[in-house]
Amino acid sequence: MALPSYASPVQRTYYYFYLFFCTVVFFFLIAPLFAIIPISFSVSPFMVFTEGMLAWPPDPEAWSIRWYKNMIGDCSADVVSSTVPCSTKWMVGTVNSFYIGIIATVIATALGTLAALGLSRPHMPYKGLIMAILISPMIVPLIITAAGMFFFYARINLVYTFTGVILAHVALATPFVVITVTATLVGFDMNMVKAAQSLGAKPMRTFFKVIMPLILPGIISGALFAFITSFDEVVIVMFMASIDQLTIPKQMWAGIRQEISPVILCMATCLVLLSIFLLTTVELLRRRSEKLRGIKAR
Amino acid sequence: MEVTISTAELLTTDGIPLKQSLRKAERRNKLRAFLLVFPLLLFIIVTFVMPIGDMLLRSVDDSQINSVFPNTFEEYKNWDKGADELPPEEVYKSLFFELANGDKRQIGKALTRMNYAKSGWKSLIKKTTREIKKIVKKGEEPVSYKDTFIKINKFWGDPTYWYSFNQMVNDRSSIYYWNALDRTFDEDGDVVLQDEKRRMYIKTWLRTFKVSVYVTIFCLILGFPVAHLLANLPLRYSNLLMIFVLLPFWTSLLVRTTAWIVMLQQNGVINGILVWLGVISDDGRIQMVYNEAGTLIAMTQILLPFMILPLYSVMRVIPKSHMRAAQNLGAKPAMAFWRVYLPQTIPGISAGGLLVFVLAIGYFITPELVGGKDGKLIGSWIAYHLKTTLNWGLCAALGGILLGIMLIFYWLYNKIVGIDNIKLG
Numbered sequence: 254m255a256l257p258s259y260a261s262p263v264q265r266t267y268y269y270f271y272l273f274f275c276t277v278v279f280f281f282l283i284a285p286l287f288a289i290i291p292i293s294f295s296v297s298p299f300m301v302f303t304e305g306m307l308a309w310p311p312d313p314e315a316w317s318i319r320w321y322k323n324m325i326g327d328c329s330a331d332v333v334s335s336t337v338p339c340s341t342k343w344m345v346g347t348v349n350s351f352y353i354g355i356i357a358t359v360i361a362t363a364l365g366t367l368a369a370l371g372l373s374r375p376h377m378p379y380k381g382l383i384m385a386i387l388i389s390p391m392i393v394p395l396i397i398t399a400a401g402m403f404f405f406y407a408r409i410n411l412v413y414t415f416t417g418v419i420l421a422h423v424a425l426a427t428p429f430v431v432i433t434v435t436a437t438l439v440g441f442d443m444n445m446v447k448a449a450q451s452l453g454a455k456p457m458r459t460f461f462k463v464i465m466p467l468i469l470p471g472i473i474s475g476a477l478f479a480f481i482t483s484f485d486e487v488v489i490v491m492f493m494a495s496i497d498q499l500t501i502p503k504q505m506w507a508g509i510r511q512e513i514s515p516v517i518l519c520m521a522t523c524l525v526l527l528s529i530f531l532l533t534t535v536e537l538l539r540r541r542s543e544k545l546r547g548i549k550a551r
Numbered sequence: 552m553e554v555t556i557s558t559a560e561l562l563t564t565d566g567i568p569l570k571q572s573l574r575k576a577e578r579r580n581k582l583r584a585f586l587l588v589f590p591l592l593l594f595i596i597v598t599f600v601m602p603i604g605d606m607l608l609r610s611v612d613d614s615q616i617n618s619v620f621p622n623t624f625e626e627y628k629n630w631d632k633g634a635d636e637l638p639p640e641e642v643y644k645s646l647f648f649e650l651a652n653g654d655k656r657q658i659g660k661a662l663t664r665m666n667y668a669k670s671g672w673k674s675l676i677k678k679t680t681r682e683i684k685k686i687v688k689k690g691e692e693p694v695s696y697k698d699t700f701i702k703i704n705k706f707w708g709d710p711t712y713w714y715s716f717n718q719m720v721n722d723r724s725s726i727y728y729w730n731a732l733d734r735t736f737d738e739d740g741d742v743v744l745q746d747e748k749r750r751m752y753i754k755t756w757l758r759t760f761k762v763s764v765y766v767t768i769f770c771l772i773l774g775f776p777v778a779h780l781l782a783n784l785p786l787r788y789s790n791l792l793m794i795f796v797l798l799p800f801w802t803s804l805l806v807r808t809t810a811w812i813v814m815l816q817q818n819g820v821i822n823g824i825l826v827w828l829g830v831i832s833d834d835g836r837i838q839m840v841y842n843e844a845g846t847l848i849a850m851t852q853i854l855l856p857f858m859i860l861p862l863y864s865v866m867r868v869i870p871k872s873h874m875r876a877a878q879n880l881g882a883k884p885a886m887a888f889w890r891v892y893l894p895q896t897i898p899g900i901s902a903g904g905l906l907v908f909v910l911a912i913g914y915f916i917t918p919e920l921v922g923g924k925d926g927k928l929i930g931s932w933i934a935y936h937l938k939t940t941l942n943w944g945l946c947a948a949l950g951g952i953l954l955g956i957m958l959i960f961y962w963l964y965n966k967i968v969g970i971d972n973i974k975l976g
Binding site: 264267271272274275278279281282283284285286288289292299300301302364365367368370371372374376377378383385386387389390392393394395396397398399400401402403404405406408420421423424427431481484485487488492502505506509510513517518521524525528529531532536 | 577581583584585586587588591592595596599600601604606609773777794797802803804805806809810811813814818820852856884909912913914915916930933934938943946947950953954957961965
């Protein structure tokens with residue numbers, strides 16, 4: 254949307270101001286994420302740009318990967334600093350995060366996809382009400398969910414267990430699967446199902462051979478949403494997991510609260526890379542899904 | 552030509568009337584659709600809806616303490632506060648026996664509850680129980696239970712302790728909700744303001760609203776031009792710029808919060824740049840984090856995508872010819888924007904605004920980490936009572952009020968936008 258050639262000087266000024274403003278907002282959105290990456294490679298045990306890092310020509314002494322070594326639990330002499338504790342906590346947290354995340358994702362994807370299939374049928378009774386209930390975990394603030402679940406799960410001895418955390422995460426993650434898969438099913442040609450069935454395919458076979466390949470991009474996107482929901486979740490974990498059931502977000506929380514150290518930034522850098530990867534994947538899947546369903550690429 | 556209309560009912564090949572057969576098929580289809588949804592529905596009800604319901608029940612529940620001191624509370628209700636300064640002898644007598652014979656663990660729990668009503672109860676009752684047990688051991692029967700109590704500790708002659716019973720004498724009570732709004736019950740059981748020292752929730756509620764409104768306004772101011780730009784650029788550019796909006800959306804909340812601490816702290820990036828530019832002196836560094844300003848800045852950035860995305864989806868379908876037509880008819884650009892373009896974006900503004908506002912009032916992580924002392928929102932109190940004071944009734948009541956507010960706004964959102972129109976990415 255370029256400026257027309259007949260634009261007046263005032264319009265021109267407005268237009269350039271508008272472009273400048275948008276640039277500033279984009280910068281505001283993205284700059285903090287990228288500011289932390291260089292600092293994670295600092296030698297200094299503080300979360301700041303040191304003078305050496307900003308010097309020109311670059312001072313190799315100012316840069317190091319000691320905090321990354323610290324993060325993976327390598328506590329050799331050149332890594333240890335008096336102010337930054339070194340332990341295997343980050344790695345334990347990573348393993349736990351993936352463990353909880355993957356199990357929660359598998360359950361959430363299975364349940365959510367089934368429900369989305371049901372909700373997309375034209376005969377679904379009480380659709381609005383059921384949809385509202387299914388989406389509610391996404392809507393209610395996490396702190397309320399955490400309080401409610403803590404009281405309730407305490408009664409049935411599920412607090413301080415992985416089972417409790419996983420169940421909670423499944424509940425939080427399913428709305429994302431339901432929404433994504435339902436969106437993929439919009440415009441799904443039900444005649445294909447009828448065709449498959451009239452050719453003699455049983456329901457299971459119809460699902461795996463006809464429906465599934467077509468909505469697979471949606472299912473995978475939903476699964477990725479579910480995974481990142483569980484992977485990032487900290488409030489539930491804080492209340493429902495025991496002290497030694499660490500996850501990455503919980504460890505980061507503790508890190509920000511008590512021991513501000515550059516190791517947090519190393520993990521944050523890894524997570525930014527992970528989110529770039531997930532975003533790209535979801536975007537590619539969305540395009541593929543539109544192509545599959547015959548929607549012209551916008 | 553003669554037309555014959557068959558009056559006989561249409562039949563399927565099985566001989567069943569067609570209507571009936573169709574109805575049956577319809578029913579089966581409904582059932583099938585429902586069976587697909589059923590597992591998840593059941594799961595959500597058990598793991599999510601029931602916990603929330605349990606929390607709401609807990610917010611009005613005072614049965615534990617009532618099961619520990621049933622007779623005392625019963626007698627207490629007969630006390631005519633206008634006539635006698637202190638409760639009648641029967642109250643002291645019931646309390647004497649209920650303390651002497653009660654289960655130690657249950658009494659302990661009840662004491663914690665009593666301390667919420669008035670601090671000092673716990674130590675008073677503990678001391679008194681010890682003395683009472685001694686008296687029971689000796690096998691003496693006190694002449695006057697009232698005098699015995701007052702002899703053990705003079706506080707038993709202080710009616711303010713007794714007045715606090717008003718908050719506990721009912722199995723179901725609204726006291727936690729009143730507490731969550733800085734109110735309590737006085738000696739007659741009427742609702743009054745708490746002491747000055749104990750008023751902190753109204754302040755936090757107001758701050759929560761203030762911060763949410765500010766964040767919504769900031770998001771609108773920052774998000775509107777960006778959404779407009781994205782909606783009007785050719786797709787290959789806007790898809791690229793969309794990454795700037797979606798990447799923060801996909802990045803962990805804690806990462807973004809950490810990033811803001813790094814940016815805003817006293818030795819942080821922004822202060823560094825300002826010092827380098829000479830805007831501020833080295834010892835004039837601005838405190839931008841661990842206060843309300845930090846909460847506002849970080850929350851605005853974190854919630855901005857929730858404003859941009861709905862605005863974008865509305866703006867994309869507004870035909871560009873409208874603005875041109877308005878100007879062609881003689882409207883100045885500003886007028887055309889105000890009268891023609893802006894009204895068409897109202898659905899996007901209301902959707903984005905409501906979404907950001909509702910997310911903001913329930914926010915916990917970011918305000919807790921960057922809010923410092925004066926930037927914390929109501930979520931922090933819920934967490935505090937859940938984990939630290941263990942005053943779960945109050946915790947549940949705060950949660951209940953917050954939930955009620957959310958539901959009102961979501962009802963609005965549903966009216967305006969429709970809840971099943973939520974889209975991701």
